[in-house]
Amino acid sequence: MxxxxxxxxxxxxxxxxxxxxxxxxxxxxxxxxxxxxxxxxxxxxxxxxxxxxxxxxxxxxxxxxxxxxxxxxxxxxxxxxxxxxxxxxxxxxxxxxxxxxxxxxxxxxxxxxxxxxxxxxxxNRYNSASVAIKTAIDSGSLGKVVGQRILLAWFKPDDYYKNSDWHGTWDKEGGSLIIDQSIHVLDLARWLVNDEIVSVQASIDNRNHPAIETEDTAEGLIKYRGGVQSVFYATNNYTYNSPVMVETHCEKGMALMEFDRAQITYRDGRELNVINNPNDxxxxxxxxxxxxxxxxxxxxxxxxxxxxxxxxxxxxxxxxxxxxxxxxxxxxxxxxxxxxxxxxxxxxxxAAEAFKTQEMICAIYQSGKTRQMVQLNQAKE
Ligand SMILES: NC(=O)c1ccc[n+]([C@@H]2O[C@H](COP(=O)([O-])OP(=O)(O)OC[C@H]3O[C@@H](n4cnc5c(N)ncnc54)[C@H](O)[C@@H]3O)[C@@H](O)[C@H]2O)c1
The missing domain is CATH 3.40.50.720 (NAD(P)-binding Rossmann-like Domain)
Known part of the structure; x- marks a missing residue:
C-alpha cells in the first residue's frame, strides 16, 4: 500500500x-x-x-x-x-x-x-443528512431545483474575537461571518444546486460587535444559470449556535436539512428522514x-x-x-x-471545486461593500 x-x-x-x-x-x-x-x-x-x-x-x-x-x-x-x-x-x-x-x-x-x-x-458535505439530500436531488426524483433558503444564526461572543490575533480582521481573516462560519452552509447549498452562479446581490453589516472591523450579519440573493434563486440570511448575533438550515425547493418536493437531520418530502406523500449517526x-x-x-x-x-x-x-x-x-x-x-x-x-x-465557493464568498463581500449586484461566470463542472 x-x-x-x-x-x-x-x-x-x-x-x-x-x-x-x-x-x-x-x-x-x-x-x-x-x-x-x-x-x-x-x-x-x-x-x-x-x-x-x-x-x-x-x-x-x-x-x-x-x-x-x-x-x-x-x-x-x-x-x-x-x-x-x-x-x-x-x-x-x-x-x-x-x-x-x-x-x-x-x-x-x-x-x-x-x-x-x-x-x-x-x-459538512459528508454528513449523512447532506449525502441523503444530494443523492435525492442528483437522482432526479425530486425534479428540478427551483429555489433555496439558507439560514445560519450563531453566537460569537466578544471574547471569541478578543482571544484571537486574527479573527475579526479584514487582512487576516478576510471577513468573519461569511468567510469563516457561513462558508460551510453556502458551500453545501451551492453543491446541492450544482449549477453556475450568475449573480450575487448581498448586504453585509456589523450590528453588534463594535470591537471588530468585519461583518457579523449578512443577507443576499444568489442566482444560478438554470434559474434557481437562493436566499440567505446569516448572523453571529444570536444567543446560541442554533441549527443551521438549508431548504431546497424542487419541482416534485422539498429537501430540508436542519442541524444533523434531513427531511425529504415528495409531493406524492412519500417522506424520508435521515439523521446523522455520530458513530458513523x-x-x-x-x-x-x-x-x-x-x-x-x-x-x-x-x-x-x-x-x-x-x-x-x-x-x-x-x-x-x-x-x-x-x-x-x-x-x-x-x-x-x-x-x-x-x-x-x-x-x-x-481546489478547483473549492474555487467556485470562494468566488461566491468573494462576490458576497464585493456586493456587500459596493452595494451593487456582482455578475459571475462560473465554469460548469
Ligand atoms: N472545518 C471546520 O469546521 C473548521 C473549524 C475551525 C477552524 N477551521 C479552520 O482552520 C484554520 C485554523 O483555525 P483555528 O481555529 O485552528 O485557528 P487557531 O488560531 O486556533 O490556530 C491557528 C494556529 O496557526 C498557528 N500559526 C500562525 N501563523 C503561523 C505560521 N506562520 N506558521 C506556523 N503556524 C502558524 C498559530 O500559532 C495557531 O496555533 C482556519 O482556516 C479555520 O477557518 C475550520
Whole structure:
C-alpha cells in the first residue's frame, strides 16, 4: 500500500480534528508538525512522537514528507499551499482556500504546475443528512431545483474575537461571518444546486460587535444559470449556535436539512428522514483514548497554563473537539483525500471545486461593500 508522510502546519483549535483521522489511517504517518507558538507545536509533536518546526519552510524541505495539512489563519493559506506545492507536496488546506480570488487562482495554478493534488476542507458535505439530500436531488426524483433558503444564526461572543490575533480582521481573516462560519452552509447549498452562479446581490453589516472591523450579519440573493434563486440570511448575533438550515425547493418536493437531520418530502406523500449517526463519523472512545495519552495530558497542562479551556464535553484537551452540533465529518473527507491520492484520482473536493465557493464568498463581500449586484461566470463542472 502506498505510504504517506505528513507534515501539519498550524497546531491550534482545529488541529485535533485532523490529528485523530491521521492517527487512524493505516498508510499515513505524521512526520512533523509546525507552529510559531512553541507550546502548541511541542504538544502536537509529543502526541505523534514526531519532529516540531517553527518555520514551515524548513519542514517543507524534508523528503520523507509528501502531504502537508494547512491549518493556519486564513491569510496564510495561499502562501503556505503554494510553497508546499512548489516543494512537490500534496496539500490538504482548511477552508477557506484564501482570502481573495487572485490567491485562490494562484493555488490552483501551483497545483497544476507541480502535478500535486490540492484539497480543501468542506466536511459538512459528508454528513449523512447532506449525502441523503444530494443523492435525492442528483437522482432526479425530486425534479428540478427551483429555489433555496439558507439560514445560519450563531453566537460569537466578544471574547471569541478578543482571544484571537486574527479573527475579526479584514487582512487576516478576510471577513468573519461569511468567510469563516457561513462558508460551510453556502458551500453545501451551492453543491446541492450544482449549477453556475450568475449573480450575487448581498448586504453585509456589523450590528453588534463594535470591537471588530468585519461583518457579523449578512443577507443576499444568489442566482444560478438554470434559474434557481437562493436566499440567505446569516448572523453571529444570536444567543446560541442554533441549527443551521438549508431548504431546497424542487419541482416534485422539498429537501430540508436542519442541524444533523434531513427531511425529504415528495409531493406524492412519500417522506424520508435521515439523521446523522455520530458513530458513523467518529468512534468517540478511541478519539478520547488518543487524546488521553500521557503526552496529550501534558500538552493539556501546558495549554491550560495559557488559560485556554477545553470544550464542555469530556475530552481533556484544548484542541478542538467534535462539536455537539454540526460538522464533525472531517474524518470522512480526510479518508477520501488519502484514498484518492493512493488511487491516483482526484479527491471529492479539489481546489478547483473549492474555487467556485470562494468566488461566491468573494462576490458576497464585493456586493456587500459596493452595494451593487456582482455578475459571475462560473465554469460548469
Ligand atoms: N472545518 C471546520 O469546521 C473548521 C473549524 C475551525 C477552524 N477551521 C479552520 O482552520 C484554520 C485554523 O483555525 P483555528 O481555529 O485552528 O485557528 P487557531 O488560531 O486556533 O490556530 C491557528 C494556529 O496557526 C498557528 N500559526 C500562525 N501563523 C503561523 C505560521 N506562520 N506558521 C506556523 N503556524 C502558524 C498559530 O500559532 C495557531 O496555533 C482556519 O482556516 C479555520 O477557518 C475550520
Amino acid at each position: 502506498k505510504k504517506f508522510g505528513v507534515g501539519i502546519i498550524g497546531c491550534g483549535a482545529i488541529f485535533g480534528v485532523h490529528a485523530y483521522p491521521l492517527h487512524t489511517i493505516e498508510n499515513v504517518e505524521v512526520k512533523a508538525v509546525c507552529d510559531i507558538k512553541q507550546p502548541a507545536r511541542d504538544a502536537a509533536a509529543r502526541l505523534f512522537g514526531c519532529d516540531a518546526y517553527e518555520d514551515y519552510r524548513a519542514m517543507l524541505m524534508r523528503d520523507d514528507i509528501n502531504v502537508i495539512h494547512v491549518l493556519t489563519p486564513h491569510y496564510l493559506h495561499a502562501q503556505m499551499v503554494i510553497a508546499a506545492a512548489n516543494a512537490g507536496k500534496h496539500v490538504l488546506c482548511e477552508k477557506p482556500m484564501s482570502i481573495n480570488l487572485e490567491d485562490a487562482k494562484a493555488e490552483i495554478e501551483a497545483g497544476r504546475r507541480n502535478h500535486v493534488t490540492i484539497g480543501v476542507i468542506s466536511q 463519523t467518529l468512534d468517540e472512545a478511541s478519539y478520547q483514548a488518543f487524546f488521553n495519552q500521557s503526552s496529550a495530558q501534558s500538552a493539556m497542562q501546558t495549554l491550560s497554563q495559557w488559560g485556554v479551556f477545553g470544550s464542555p464535553i469530556t475530552i481533556p484537551i484544548t484542541w478542538k473537539t467534535p462539536r455537539p452540533y454540526w460538522g464533525i465529518t472531517h474524518i470522512k473527507q480526510i479518508k477520501n483525500y488519502y484514498e484518492s491520492l493512493a488511487a491516483g484520482v482526484q479527491p471529492d473536493i479539489t
